[in-house]
Amino acid sequence: MSFLELVQRRSSIRSFRPDPVETEKLEQVLEAGRLAPSACNRQPWTFIVVRDEAHRTELGAAYRPEWLRQAPIVIAACCDTRSAWRRSDGKLHGDIDLAIAVDHMTLCAAELGLGTCWVCAFKPDEARRLLGLPEHVEPVVLLPLGYPAEEGQPKNRKPLDEIVRWERF
Numbered sequence: 001m002s003f004l005e006l007v008q009r010r011s012s013i014r015s016f017r018p019d020p021v022e023t024e025k026l027e028q029v030l031e032a033g034r035l036a037p038s039a040c041n042r043q044p045w046t047f048i049v050v051r052d053e054a055h056r057t058e059l060g061a062a063y064r065p066e067w068l069r070q071a072p073i074v075i076a077a078c079c080d081t082r083s084a085w086r087r088s089d090g091k092l093h094g095d096i097d098l099a100i101a102v103d104h105m106t107l108c109a110a111e112l113g114l115g116t117c118w119v120c121a122f123k124p125d126e127a128r129r130l131l132g133l134p135e136h137v138e139p140v141v142l143l144p145l146g147y148p149a150e151e152g153q154p155k156n157r158k159p160l161d162e163i164v165r166w167e168r169f
């Protein structure tokens with residue numbers, strides 16, 4: 001499968017089979033995140049793997065939809081805001097770093113036949129509490145990981161000529 005075919009294949013999955021994910025596959029997904037680039041190579045991430053069923057159920061307080069905790073694994077991608085790189089104008093780059101790492105993981109998962117869905121619309125305070133995060137660590141993405149119980153939706157994207165400009169805005 002070419003890289004573009006893999007990008008085509010990945011889509012958000014919001015229904016999961018209860019089958020466990022093999023440890024080897026989980027490790028590959030985490031490795032794909034670990035290898036991601038980050039601003040100044042700060043690697044400000046921690047990936048918290050939530051597998052325990054009771055703990056996943058508790059995550060429902062942070063994000064209500066049932067399918068999140070239906071997945072056998074939820075990876076909480078968190079950013080250490082103290083170690084993330086800050087540009088001269090103050091812009092913190094942790095979210096960008098985390099997004100790259102999570103995108104690596106979603107693509108790796110798709111290659112392994114696993115489904116994922118980015119989840120950012122969670123209640124951050126609840127996620128912090130349930131994950132035991134210290135003040136300087138921010139929950140950025142909750143990523144359910146498991147075998148899909150549904151087909152992904154076809155891609156609906158703007159055409160290139162609408163999103164690409166040449167030389168100037």
Ligand SMILES: Cc1cc2nc3c(=O)[nH]c(=O)nc-3n(C[C@H](O)[C@H](O)[C@H](O)COP(=O)(O)O)c2cc1C
Binds near residue numbers: 011012122
């Ligand atoms: C940063 C980000 C946050 C997202 N947060 C959520 C979310 O909280 N809940 C959800 O169901 N989908 C979420 N999504 C999934 C998007 O809705 C989805 O990626 C988009 O509709 C395109 O569909 P596709 O992933 O199947 O290509 C998020 C995606 C991104 C990139």
